[in-house]
Amino acid sequence: MQSPALHAADSHDLIRVHGARENNLKDVSVELPKRRLTVFTGVSGSGKSSLVFGTIAAESQRLINETYSAFLQGFMPTLARPDVDVLDGLTTAIIVDQERLGANVRSTVGTVTDSNAMLRILFSRLGQPHIGSPQAFSFNVASVSASGMFKRGEGKAEKVTFSRIGGMCQRCEGVGSVSDFDLTALYDDTKSLNEGAITVPGYSMDGWYGRIYRGCGFFDPDKPIREFSKRELDDLLHKEPTKIKVEGVNLTYAGLIPQIQKSFLSKDREAMQPHVRAFVDRAVVFSTCPECEGTRLSEAARSSKIAGISIADACAMQISDLAGWVRGLHEPSVAPLLTALGDTLDSFVEIGLGYLSLDRPSGTLSGGEAQRTKMIRHLGSSLTDVTYVFDEPTTGLHPHDVQRMNDLLLQLRDKGNTVLVVEHEPEAIEIADHVVDLGPGAGTAGGEVVFEGTVDGLRASGTLTGRHLDDRASLKPSVRTPSGALEVRGASTHNLQGVDVDIPLGVLTVVTGVAGSGKSSLIHGSVAGRDGVVAIDQTPIRGSRRSNPATYTGLLDPIRKAFAKANGVKPALFSANSEGACPNCNGAGVIYTDLGMMAGVATTCEECEGKRFQASVLEYHLGGPDNGKDISEVLAMSVAEAEEFFGAGEARTPAAHAVLARLADVGLGYLTLGQPLTTLSGGERQRLKLATHMGEKGGVYVLDEPTTGLHLADVEQLLGLLDRLVDSGKSVIVIEHHQGVMAHADWVIDLGPGAGHDGGRIVFEGTPADLVATRSTLTGEHLAAYVGG
Structure with a gap:
C-alpha cells in the first residue's frame, strides 16, 4: 500500500480538477501531470476551451490578480471564479492564444516584441549623425518644444525651455498613412440640403438627420452647397458634437465627417449592409503619407544611419536579413545589446516567422502568426515550472512547419514547464505525453471526458477522435472542368514577384504554400474586392456584448x-x-x-x-x-x-x-x-460569416483556412459543403494547409518555394494528382506522403 507521504509528494506533481461545470462541462474531473505535454482533443464545442481556458487558466490568472493591491486590480479585467469544486496544484499560467494582436494603428511586429525598443537604443548610440535619445527614433513620440517662467526658491523667476525630440512624422502623426474623405461621395454640391444634397445612406431629409441638419441654424438649407462660405462648409463637414434645440427638442449636432466616423467607420465592414459597405469603400480614401513615405518617422530619425542603414530601412528588412545585419555589427560598447537583439531576431526565424518585417502592422497578422509572435517572448525566458496554454498552435502552418512547432513545444516542456495544448492536428497530437479527449459530441451533447491516457490508448479507444486519428483522404478519381478563368496579372503585393496566374472558375481551387509564401497576398491582394467575390476571413466581428x-x-x-x-x-x-x-x-x-x-x-x-x-x-x-x-x-x-x-x-x-x-x-x-x-473562436467566426454570405448572390467565394478549429471528423462535412457550393454554380477558392482539402481540390496553385523574399512565385499549377506525381515542391512531397503516393 502506498504511504501517505509518497501520495502527498505525488499530488504535488498533478494539476487536479474536480467537478468542473463551466459552460457545457458536466462535473468534469481530470488529473494532469505537471512538467509534461498534455493535448486536449474533441470536436468543436465539446468543452476543450471551457476546461483549459475557462477553468484552469482562468483560475490561475484570477489568483495571480488577487495578489495585487486593490488600486492595481482596478485597472485589470474582472475575473469571476470558475464553476469548479476543487482546483489545486496550479502554477502560473501563461496563455499563448490566437487572439489577434491589438489592431491599434501604432502597433507593429517590432513594438509588440520589444525589438523596436532595442533597435532605438542601438541607433541612439551608434547612429550618425547623432540626433538624440532612443525616443528620437520612436514614431510614437512627438517632438515638443515649450517654454515658461519658473520660480526657483525665493529668487527671481527664470525662463525655462523644455524640449523633447521624438521620431514621429508630424504629417501622419506616426501612422504612416493619411485618410481622406472623397467629398463627392458625401454630397452633390449643385443641390441644397432641402433638395437632397446629402448622399450618405440613411441621411435623408425626412428623418431625424434631416431635421437636425435643416434646423441647426449653421447654414441655409435652401442654399446650394457650392455657394456655402468657408465657415458654413466647415460646420457642415467638421463641426464637433454641439448641443442644439430643434423643434423644441434638445439634440446633438455633429458635422458629416465625425458623424460618419461614429456611425459607419466604427462598425465591422463585414457586418454592414451591401449598400453601406459600397458607400464606405467609395467615400474613404487611405494613402501613404507623402512626407515620411509610410515609414512613420521624421526626417531627422531617417537621416541617422549605421553602416548606411537607417532605422526605417532596418524595420523594413525581412527579419531573417535583419538578423544577419545585426550579427555583422561589431561594436564592443553595445555588445550585450547586439547579442540580445540578435537572439530575439533569431527566435523569429526559428519559429518560422523570419519572412515578416518589424514594420508590419500587428493587426495584419493571422491568428497563427499572432500566436507564434507571442511565443517569442517566452522562448528566451528563464522562468520554469510555468503552465503554458496553447490554442491550436499549428493553425496557419504548412505541414513542413508543423515539426518545427512541435520541437518548440517540447523545448518548453523540457525546460521544466507544464504545456497544455488544445489541438486537432494529428501530427501535433502524436507528441503528447498525455491526452484528454472530450465529447462525445458538441454543446449539450459534449462536456464529458471520454478518454484520458496515452496517444496509443486514444487510437484504440473507439472515441470519435481515436477513430479519425489516422484518417487519410484519397485523391479524387476525376476533377471538374473549369467554366472560365479569373485572370491575375503582375501581382506584386508584399513579397509577390510580379505573379501572373489564371484561377479557374466553376471549380474548387486550393491555394497552398508554406507560411509567408504569398498565398494571402495573392488572393486578398488581387482577387478579394473584385465584383462578385465574397471574401470570408477569421477577423473579429465588431459588435457589443449583446451581439450573438x-x-x-x-x-x-x-x-x-x-x-x-x-x-x-x-x-x-x-x-x-x-x-x-x-x-x-x-x-x-x-x-x-x-x-x-x-x-x-x-x-x-x-x-x-x-x-x-x-x-x-x-x-x-x-x-x-x-x-x-x-x-x-x-x-x-x-x-x-x-x-x-x-x-x-x-x-x-x-x-x-x-x-x-x-x-x-x-x-x-x-x-x-x-x-x-x-x-467565438476564429474558425467559428469564419464559419458564421460563411453561413451569412451563403444567401448572397456572389459568384466567387474566398475562404481563408476554413479547417481552423475543425475536428478531424468535421473536415469531411466541410468538404461536402464546399462541393455543394461548387455544384450550385459557385467558384470556391480556398487558402489551406490541410492535406485532406488539397487532395479534394480540382485545381491546386502552390506558392513558394520558401517564405518572404524566398517565396512569392507560383511553383506549381495543376491537379492534385499531378502535384503528387511530380513531387516538385514541399507541398507535393507532403501531400504524396499523406495520400500514400
Whole structure:
C-alpha cells in the first residue's frame, strides 16, 4: 500500500480538477501531470476551451490578480471564479492564444516584441549623425518644444525651455498613412440640403438627420452647397458634437465627417449592409503619407544611419536579413545589446516567422502568426515550472512547419514547464505525453471526458477522435472542368514577384504554400474586392456584448415576426434591445457595477434571472400548447434544436429555417442562438460569416483556412459543403494547409518555394494528382506522403 507521504509528494506533481461545470462541462474531473505535454482533443464545442481556458487558466490568472493591491486590480479585467469544486496544484499560467494582436494603428511586429525598443537604443548610440535619445527614433513620440517662467526658491523667476525630440512624422502623426474623405461621395454640391444634397445612406431629409441638419441654424438649407462660405462648409463637414434645440427638442449636432466616423467607420465592414459597405469603400480614401513615405518617422530619425542603414530601412528588412545585419555589427560598447537583439531576431526565424518585417502592422497578422509572435517572448525566458496554454498552435502552418512547432513545444516542456495544448492536428497530437479527449459530441451533447491516457490508448479507444486519428483522404478519381478563368496579372503585393496566374472558375481551387509564401497576398491582394467575390476571413466581428449568432445572421427578424404573428402583438416586444427589454438590466441580462478603485463586477439580473426580457413578454409562446417556447427559451436553443423547431409544426418559419440550415451546414449546429459573439473562436467566426454570405448572390467565394478549429471528423462535412457550393454554380477558392482539402481540390496553385523574399512565385499549377506525381515542391512531397503516393 502506498504511504501517505509518497501520495502527498505525488499530488504535488498533478494539476487536479474536480467537478468542473463551466459552460457545457458536466462535473468534469481530470488529473494532469505537471512538467509534461498534455493535448486536449474533441470536436468543436465539446468543452476543450471551457476546461483549459475557462477553468484552469482562468483560475490561475484570477489568483495571480488577487495578489495585487486593490488600486492595481482596478485597472485589470474582472475575473469571476470558475464553476469548479476543487482546483489545486496550479502554477502560473501563461496563455499563448490566437487572439489577434491589438489592431491599434501604432502597433507593429517590432513594438509588440520589444525589438523596436532595442533597435532605438542601438541607433541612439551608434547612429550618425547623432540626433538624440532612443525616443528620437520612436514614431510614437512627438517632438515638443515649450517654454515658461519658473520660480526657483525665493529668487527671481527664470525662463525655462523644455524640449523633447521624438521620431514621429508630424504629417501622419506616426501612422504612416493619411485618410481622406472623397467629398463627392458625401454630397452633390449643385443641390441644397432641402433638395437632397446629402448622399450618405440613411441621411435623408425626412428623418431625424434631416431635421437636425435643416434646423441647426449653421447654414441655409435652401442654399446650394457650392455657394456655402468657408465657415458654413466647415460646420457642415467638421463641426464637433454641439448641443442644439430643434423643434423644441434638445439634440446633438455633429458635422458629416465625425458623424460618419461614429456611425459607419466604427462598425465591422463585414457586418454592414451591401449598400453601406459600397458607400464606405467609395467615400474613404487611405494613402501613404507623402512626407515620411509610410515609414512613420521624421526626417531627422531617417537621416541617422549605421553602416548606411537607417532605422526605417532596418524595420523594413525581412527579419531573417535583419538578423544577419545585426550579427555583422561589431561594436564592443553595445555588445550585450547586439547579442540580445540578435537572439530575439533569431527566435523569429526559428519559429518560422523570419519572412515578416518589424514594420508590419500587428493587426495584419493571422491568428497563427499572432500566436507564434507571442511565443517569442517566452522562448528566451528563464522562468520554469510555468503552465503554458496553447490554442491550436499549428493553425496557419504548412505541414513542413508543423515539426518545427512541435520541437518548440517540447523545448518548453523540457525546460521544466507544464504545456497544455488544445489541438486537432494529428501530427501535433502524436507528441503528447498525455491526452484528454472530450465529447462525445458538441454543446449539450459534449462536456464529458471520454478518454484520458496515452496517444496509443486514444487510437484504440473507439472515441470519435481515436477513430479519425489516422484518417487519410484519397485523391479524387476525376476533377471538374473549369467554366472560365479569373485572370491575375503582375501581382506584386508584399513579397509577390510580379505573379501572373489564371484561377479557374466553376471549380474548387486550393491555394497552398508554406507560411509567408504569398498565398494571402495573392488572393486578398488581387482577387478579394473584385465584383462578385465574397471574401470570408477569421477577423473579429465588431459588435457589443449583446451581439450573438441570431442578431449577426439576421435570424432574429423572422423569429420576432413569427412570435408577433402568433400572439397578435408587435415584433419589437421580442427584442431585448427594444420594447421587450427587462427594465432592470436594460436587456443585458446582467448588471454591471462599477466599484470605483476596485474591479467592477457583473451579476446576473435578479429581475429577469438573466433572460433579458420583461416577465410579460415571456408569457407569449410560439409552437403550440405542448412544445411552445418563449423567446428566451428559443435564444437558449442550439442551432440544431432550433432548426428542428422552426422546420415543422406550428412554429414552422421558412425564413428562419433557411438561415439555421446554413449554420448547421457549416458545422455550427452546437452553437446557441444567444451565445455572445465575443466568445467565438476564429474558425467559428469564419464559419458564421460563411453561413451569412451563403444567401448572397456572389459568384466567387474566398475562404481563408476554413479547417481552423475543425475536428478531424468535421473536415469531411466541410468538404461536402464546399462541393455543394461548387455544384450550385459557385467558384470556391480556398487558402489551406490541410492535406485532406488539397487532395479534394480540382485545381491546386502552390506558392513558394520558401517564405518572404524566398517565396512569392507560383511553383506549381495543376491537379492534385499531378502535384503528387511530380513531387516538385514541399507541398507535393507532403501531400504524396499523406495520400500514400
